[in-house]
Amino acid sequence: GEDVEQSLFLSVREGDSSVINCTYTDSSSTYLYWYKQEPGAGLQLLTYIFSNMDMKQDQRLTVLLNKKDKHLSLRIADTQTGDSAIYFCAEKRAKYTGTASKLTFGTGTRLQVTL
Amino acid sequence: EAGVVQSPRYKIIEKKQPVAFWCNPISGHNTLYWYRQNLGQGPELLIRYENEEAVDDSQLPKDRFSAERLKGVDSTLKIQPAELGDSAVYLCASSLGSSNTDTQYFGPGTRLTVL
Numbered sequence: 001g002e003d004v005e006q007s008l009f010l011s012v013r014e015g016d017s018s019v020i021n022c023t024y025t026d027s028s029s030t031y032l033y034w035y036k037q038e039p040g041a042g043l044q045l046l047t048y049i050f051s052n053m054d055m056k057q058d059q060r061l062t063v064l065l066n067k068k069d070k071h072l073s074l075r076i077a078d079t080q081t082g083d084s085a086i087y088f089c090a091e092k093r094a095k096y097t098g099t100a101s102k103l104t105f106g107t108g109t110r111l112q113v114t115l
Numbered sequence: 116e117a118g119v120v121q122s123p124r125y126k127i128i129e130k131k132q133p134v135a136f137w138c139n140p141i142s143g144h145n146t147l148y149w150y151r152q153n154l155g156q157g158p159e160l161l162i163r164y165e166n167e168e169a170v171d172d173s174q175l176p177k178d179r180f181s182a183e184r185l186k187g188v189d190s191t192l193k194i195q196p197a198e199l200g201d202s203a204v205y206l207c208a209s210s211l212g213s214s215n216t217d218t219q220y221f222g223p224g225t226r227l228t229v230l
Contacts, residue, residue, distance in 0.1 A: 004157070033218075035221075040223075040226075041223055041224075042119070042121075042206055042221035042222050042223040042224050043158070043206070043208075043221040044221070045218055045219075045220065045221075048218065088157050088158075090157070102160060102163075102171065103158075103160065103219060105157025105158050105159070106157050107155065107156055107157050108155075108156070108157055
């Protein structure tokens, strides 16, 4: 399909790991991103992965990429209450001539961290 | 270093009125983007500038929306006249260039409510 898909909601307990999943659309997408949006704020870039990588780790964040299934995931270890936000995955599609930097976003996953 | 600056942060207008949003990108960033984010959705690209030139405006509703970036730095997005369906958050982003390796940085957005 043409839509980047994410589940709408995830609830985890503080200290547990969170896994947020995303299915993207374009097998030629070169970069895939995770952004965080807190209430009333813009999008904050968390991490990104190049399409020739399977995994990228950055402190508490681990990104896994399965190109065959066009599946991207973000794992947050030791989730804290400050991690509560909406998380967007985005793909940089290269299929459109002249729009090599076009980002297509998913609908976002709201992460709720409970005590 | 200052991030992407947008103003106003909030705007409430009646339908059929005009409205304008302003964006100041990160210093040195040549590429500027305007996105619209509807409630519960991810951002969607409206227009992308490389310096002064609009290189991708295919998603901009040109009957009522206009944008400019006269000196290749600040940008203004205008809606005239506004409709109820224009209620959304309008996000500005900037990047160094538009190649696949360039990361987009977002401003806090302008939340528009059309009554």
